[in-house]
Amino acid sequence: SAAVKGGFDSFMDKEIHDQPKAVADTLLGRTDEKGALVLDELRIPETVLRSIDKIIVIACGTAAYSGHVAKYAIEHWCRIPVEVELAHEFRYRDPILTPRTLVVAISQSGETMDTLMAVRHAREQGAYVLAIVNTHGSTIPRESDAVLYTHAGPEVAVASTKAFLAQITACYLLGLYLAQLRGTKFPDELRETLRELQELPPKIQQVLDGEGYVREVAQAMKDEPSFLFLGRHVGYPVALEGALKLKEIAYIHAEGFAAGELKHGPIALIEEGQPVFVVVPSPRGRDQLHSKIVSNIQEVRARGARTLVIAEEGDEAVVPYADIIFRVPQTATLMSPLVAVVPLQIFASELAKAKGLDVDQPRNLAKSVTVE
Numbered sequence: 001s002a003a004v005k006g007g008f009d010s011f012m013d014k015e016i017h018d019q020p021k022a023v024a025d026t027l028l029g030r031t032d033e034k035g036a037l038v039l040d041e042l043r044i045p046e047t048v049l050r051s052i053d054k055i056i057v058i059a060c061g062t063a064a065y066s067g068h069v070a071k072y073a074i075e076h077w078c079r080i081p082v083e084v085e086l087a088h089e090f091r092y093r094d095p096i097l098t099p100r101t102l103v104v105a106i107s108q109s110g111e112t113m114d115t116l117m118a119v120r121h122a123r124e125q126g127a128y129v130l131a132i133v134n135t136h137g138s139t140i141p142r143e144s145d146a147v148l149y150t151h152a153g154p155e156v157a158v159a160s161t162k163a164f165l166a167q168i169t170a171c172y173l174l175g176l177y178l179a180q181l182r183g184t185k186f187p188d189e190l191r192e193t194l195r196e197l198q199e200l201p202p203k204i205q206q207v208l209d210g211e212g213y214v215r216e217v218a219q220a221m222k223d224e225p226s227f228l229f230l231g232r233h234v235g236y237p238v239a240l241e242g243a244l245k246l247k248e249i250a251y252i253h254a255e256g257f258a259a260g261e262l263k264h265g266p267i268a269l270i271e272e273g274q275p276v277f278v279v280v281p282s283p284r285g286r287d288q289l290h291s292k293i294v295s296n297i298q299e300v301r302a303r304g305a306r307t308l309v310i311a312e313e314g315d316e317a318v319v320p321y322a323d324i325i326f327r328v329p330q331t332a333t334l335m336s337p338l339v340a341v342v343p344l345q346i347f348a349s350e351l352a353k354a355k356g357l358d359v360d361q362p363r364n365l366a367k368s369v370t371v372e
């Protein structure tokens with residue numbers, strides 16, 4: 001009923017709007033009065049956390065994309081190599097695990113069988129397993145060495161939204177905690193990064209406040225047969241997630257690519273009128289990410305693509321090459337996925353509704369996949 005959906009058309013819409021709170025709640029109570037991170041709940045001895053030499057993130061679907069985002073941040077902050085692998089692939093190869101490997105299992109439901117089997121396998125091989133899970137009392141945290149809960153609240157819609165943002169937030173807390181413990185960042189840098197994280201909920205709200213335009217564009221594109229999504233760095237997993245959302249609930253062929261990979265094949269797909277989403281990083285970053293992606297937009301545009309660009313407020317460089325611009329507030333590069341993914345979620349939801357589909361219960365899918 002409309003009441004449990006908080007007045008929204010679907011649980012998915014409600015959960016998209018829960019996102020500022022999901023991030024804020026996941027951050028809540030995890031710092032002391034001096035602003036230092038306290039993750040006592042981890043229950044992994046500090047000696048172990050100091051000695052780990054590799055992190056392997058295992059998860060499926062959207063949860064795996066959150067791990068993919070986290071890899072960029074954790075490697076940057078902690079200088080620990082991070083691998084991200086789909087749980088079902090990890091389970092059936094011969095991964096190298098030692099007591100110095102920290103395996104991080106990410107799951108909204110805590111019941112995904114592929115992820116659970118991978119957790120069991122990792123523990124049998126002597127690795128430490130930390131679960132990042134949303135559902136209290138579920139199986140994955142029970143079978144792990146430790147758990148860091150995301151506090152997104154119950155997620156009902158099959159398409160994961162607020163759990164994704166909460167998973168990235170929890171992974172970032174873990175990364176900052178490891179950096180604090182291992183001294184790989186100065187305390188003032190840590191505080192600054194934590195502050196950037198804490199400033200996100202109102203920025204996410206700002207994106208939600210501008211949803212009307214995203215909805216209009218989605219309705220107008222409801223008969224498109226295919227969409228491509230491009231991103232670089234942390235924008236790459238955001239592109240993958242945007243494509244997954246469209247496949248799942250709107251049954252539209254969609255594919256995400258690393259923008260740099262275009263010229264190695266996918267650019268052949270571009271023909272007149274092909275819609276292409278591009279997730280653009282901050283022009284204020286000290287790297288060349290921004291100018292590289294602006295050339296990617298030009299390249300697809302020159303071949304006839306219609307470009308839908310997610311760009312920061314004030315980024316004027318994209319204007320000449322964008323058919324449509326969805327603006328997001330300015331953030332540090334590593335924080336950008338938490339705002340950039342929101343228009344993509346709204347777009348998928350609105351497009352599915354425009355096609356008359358059941359957004360919360362897409363065909364062939366279950367909320368949690370409890371079979372291997």
Ligand code: AGP
Binds near residue numbers: 109115369
């Ligand atoms: C996301 O929209 C999907 N429905 C799906 O990919 C999901 O994220 C995946 O099955 C993992 O579920 P979990 O987080 O409950 O383990």
